[in-house]
Amino acid sequence: MKTYLDCIPCFLNQIIRTGRLLHMDESVIMDMLAEFGATIRDFPMEDPPPRSAVALYDMIAARAGTDDPFRHMKEESTRHALTFYPELREKVAGSENPISTAIKFAIAGNIIDFGVAAHFDLKTELEKVLDSSSYGIWEEDALVSRIMDAEWILYLGDNTGETVFDRLLIETMGKPVTYAVRSGPIINDATMEDAVAAGIDKVCTRIVSSGCRAPGTILELCSDEFQDMFCSAPLIISKGQGNYETLSGTPAPVFFLLKAKCSVVSGHLGVNIGDIVLTSRS
Amino acid sequence: MKTYLDCIPCFLNQIIRTGRLLHMDESVIMDMLAEFGATIRDFPMEDPPPRSAVALYDMIAARAGTDDPFRHMKEESTRHALTFYPELREKVAGSENPISTAIKFAIAGNIIDFGVAAHFDLKTELEKVLDSSSYGIWEEDALVSRIMDAEWILYLGDNTGETVFDRLLIETMGKPVTYAVRSGPIINDATMEDAVAAGIDKVCTRIVSSGCRAPGTILELCSDEFQDMFCSAPLIISKGQGNYETLSGTPAPVFFLLKAKCSVVSGHLGVNIGDIVLTSRS
Numbered sequence: 001m002k003t004y005l006d007c008i009p010c011f012l013n014q015i016i017r018t019g020r021l022l023h024m025d026e027s028v029i030m031d032m033l034a035e036f037g038a039t040i041r042d043f044p045m046e047d048p049p050p051r052s053a054v055a056l057y058d059m060i061a062a063r064a065g066t067d068d069p070f071r072h073m074k075e076e077s078t079r080h081a082l083t084f085y086p087e088l089r090e091k092v093a094g095s096e097n098p099i100s101t102a103i104k105f106a107i108a109g110n111i112i113d114f115g116v117a118a119h120f121d122l123k124t125e126l127e128k129v130l131d132s133s134s135y136g137i138w139e140e141d142a143l144v145s146r147i148m149d150a151e152w153i154l155y156l157g158d159n160t161g162e163t164v165f166d167r168l169l170i171e172t173m174g175k176p177v178t179y180a181v182r183s184g185p186i187i188n189d190a191t192m193e194d195a196v197a198a199g200i201d202k203v204c205t206r207i208v209s210s211g212c213r214a215p216g217t218i219l220e221l222c223s224d225e226f227q228d229m230f231c232s233a234p235l236i237i238s239k240g241q242g243n244y245e246t247l248s249g250t251p252a253p254v255f256f257l258l259k260a261k262c263s264v265v266s267g268h269l270g271v272n273i274g275d276i277v278l279t280s281r282s
Numbered sequence: 283m284k285t286y287l288d289c290i291p292c293f294l295n296q297i298i299r300t301g302r303l304l305h306m307d308e309s310v311i312m313d314m315l316a317e318f319g320a321t322i323r324d325f326p327m328e329d330p331p332p333r334s335a336v337a338l339y340d341m342i343a344a345r346a347g348t349d350d351p352f353r354h355m356k357e358e359s360t361r362h363a364l365t366f367y368p369e370l371r372e373k374v375a376g377s378e379n380p381i382s383t384a385i386k387f388a389i390a391g392n393i394i395d396f397g398v399a400a401h402f403d404l405k406t407e408l409e410k411v412l413d414s415s416s417y418g419i420w421e422e423d424a425l426v427s428r429i430m431d432a433e434w435i436l437y438l439g440d441n442t443g444e445t446v447f448d449r450l451l452i453e454t455m456g457k458p459v460t461y462a463v464r465s466g467p468i469i470n471d472a473t474m475e476d477a478v479a480a481g482i483d484k485v486c487t488r489i490v491s492s493g494c495r496a497p498g499t500i501l502e503l504c505s506d507e508f509q510d511m512f513c514s515a516p517l518i519i520s521k522g523q524g525n526y527e528t529l530s531g532t533p534a535p536v537f538f539l540l541k542a543k544c545s546v547v548s549g550h551l552g553v554n555i556g557d558i559v560l561t562s563r564s
Contacts, residue, residue, distance in 0.1 A: 005298050005308060005311055005312060005315065006295075006298060008294055008298075008315055008319075009291035009292070009294035009295045009298070010291070012290055012291035012294065013288075013291045016287050016288060016290075016291070026287060029287055030287060030322075030325075030327070033287065033290050033322050034322040034323035034325075036319070037290075037318075037319030037320060037321075037322035037323070038319060038320055038322075038323070039319075040312075040315050040316040040319035040320075041316035041319070041320070043312075043316075045312070
């Protein structure tokens, strides 16, 4: 997906939101807005937005003086999400259709996204997802049938904390899964360390780095090993907007599982903002 | 009210929204985003946002090749609003508390604002305002008591079309009213011509230009005549966010009547976005 005009002010809002999350001075945030503002003329509008986000979050990290400014918040997200895990696991096991329930919890976890909102209520989201009316596109039967047939699944992770709910879905599917994470810290996206902290290693065949540090999966920036894996995977489950923005249009057998959080992605998918989506249409 | 960091991306969103309303090419809109982006470093954050909006809308007007790019849309807004007028006038006259009803219709008209949203549903807004639960601050009794006592009232207009509902409130109050408009076209704010098209001249002692073209009332940029009027008015009714942003903090006897349309103004007032507000606190 290309960058839309609307993404430009959204990038500025991301600077403000994350700058405040990191307790930066207003003057420092203003400096970053000016630095970004001066680059608008040459903005690579043909790239998917997550590709441009790398420079943006590198700027924020440089101002924060650390390459992983959200580390403590990510750790807290995982801890918080893990408190729900035992109860949700029981709910899944006791439900009429465990895979369906686990898919829904996995998408509820997608609200943990510092790039989009500073505050969210995970408990409310988990409660309402089971009888939500905000299913934009929901090809659950098709996904479940593909899961049954697949020899193994490539699962593209998204945010830290959300990983805990991915874990629940992965163990419920009962198939060999390779779980892919970003190659380095970017916003609150899950890295290898974050995935392990969520217990993903306990339920997956392996965790791999995609080789790409963008908050998405830009295939040409991924490692050769990951690209081979992507091309040979019989089924790919892709979590979140960033992976959708960078993989939309792919001919690979991808099911996108995401909450449409902005007007650009919701418009691209033809759903409402806030809708949850499960689709192989890209 | 000063400019907040959040106003910067909002200005960019205004460029996109109004550029699209005017059917401008994406490349022209992108050019304007870049032009604005390059000015962020020296942005006058101590000024109220409407002061900076003048340069922004001048840029848009220059690209549109006319000093009043929203003229046709303004005319349409007035025409559309006038279709509601006879029915609303009857509703006001037949209601238990005509002034209260007229105040509520006057605030419902405040949704006609191209600076904030490209689309709105006036009919729905008018229907729901009478039993809305979204009153943030609502000092109606205090205002009505001041209206009863006032020898005359200075009424600060806001958007074109909204003027029709101002007309209804003004005739319901039954007091001598001077209605102030912007000195020239800016976004869809009402000018002298727009006020007359709405029939404001039929119910007011006079219509005056504030002498200021900003989408608000920046006293130091207003004419001497208007400033004298402002200082001597026993009661001022101020419509909309722009007037609030520029007059907040004034010691004058102003009642602000507005819908809080953005996080900055709603935060400043301590209400929720979307709330309607009637207050003399500034």
